Amino acid sequence: MTAGDTLPPPFKGPRDPGDAWAVGPDGTKMWGLFGSAGLLAVDRTRGVLLQHRATWSHFGGTWGIPGGARHEGESAVDAALRESHEEAGVPAEALEPLFTRVLDLGFWTYTTAAAWATREFEPSVRDHESLDLAWVPVDEVDRRPLHPHFGEAWPLLKAMIGHRPRLIVDAANVIGSRPDGWWRDRAGAAARLLEELASAVDAGLPADLLGMDAHTAWPDTVVVLEGAAKTASGTEAPRLEIARALRSGDDEIVARVESLLKNDGGAPVTVVTSDRGLRQRVEDLGARCVGAGALRKVLEGVQAD
Incomplete structure (x- = not known):
């Protein structure tokens, strides 16, 4: 049935309590x-x-x-x-x-x-x-x-329905947004972030994080690691890719945004970072940005569930 139905169907067999x-x-x-x-x-x-x-x-x-x-x-x-x-x-x-x-x-x-x-x-x-x-x-x-x-x-x-939303995560910025001792073990902090993201992407993310007029969305997500965090263990899951930057993480993110906007026109691209310089670079290309704190809030909600 569709939104607005006001007649129940003729039933065969036992009803569920929801059939009312x-x-x-x-x-x-x-x-x-x-x-x-x-x-x-x-x-x-x-x-x-x-x-x-x-x-x-x-x-x-x-x-x-x-x-x-x-x-x-x-x-x-x-x-x-x-x-x-x-x-x-x-x-x-x-x-x-x-x-x-x-x-x-x-x-x-x-x-x-x-x-x-x-x-x-x-x-x-x-x-x-x-x-x-x-x-x-x-x-x-x-x-x-x-x-x-x-x-x-x-x-x-x-x-x-024509394009899957894209999410690119500046892992260094997200990790650095919480003073939990990440500087003592950058790879370990990155591995925890990857685990949290895998669960969140599988469950679906709040669509407003991606700028969509919807409730929940399942984006293709890229997590960009740089420096010591590149050695982090993490298994790529469906719709979750781990990108280990050859040079700076910022340059890798900008290159990813450029490629997506050129080759998959119409797909919304969101970058998670609170770095002002990086935000300006990707917004100039046509992507949107959300701060690291917004993603942290989502991940903490998934863990609480």
Whole structure:
């Protein structure tokens, strides 16, 4: 189902507690006691996966994305993956997360989870909630009669699904932002930072850190090490690259920014540093900057969780 559904589906089998109405202070009813979520699956060759909604549903006959009510204790991303598999046979292992965006009405939320397909797969109608499923080219989506709430969100979603955001971390500056004795063991401090970043990137970062109008994002991240920190142990994880600068870390970061902006035009590039000189250099190229403290705050939140 999609944001704004006001009719429950006919059920088969036992219900989860989440398969119930959420009622707002003004009496408005939205389906999904714990909120709802949907999957915006993107095949960069064929387009986005759309669901032609069953006629019995609210705004029946329109096109939206597969989704439905979250189960009790279920994350929004897990709900989107489960619902899209139940309704359209979407294999979770063929997707990699891109971002989530949340519509929050106070008493109820709807989360759009966007993901890139890592291989081709064919969706299939698996229940009564779909009339049809189709891969629709991105530029043709708004030619179809869209569910009104999806139609409202589509221009912003369209602008974000074409490129994965990029994050470049000035490790020396981030490490030096906290007086925890890093100067006694720069490689050890760098290894701790790499471990923290691997966990954070895997879980997803706050999208506002990357300048995105979304909730959570999964950027391609490069951590630039220089000097004694280059010997730090650390395993490159999905979407996390370790760059050991041959010369200065600043020059390596500037070169990375130049390359990304030249070869992947449209992808937002954010550099984490509080160094004024470096900030000026990368901002002159068109990248945005956030301070080391902003990233530290995110990492500390991940550790607390």
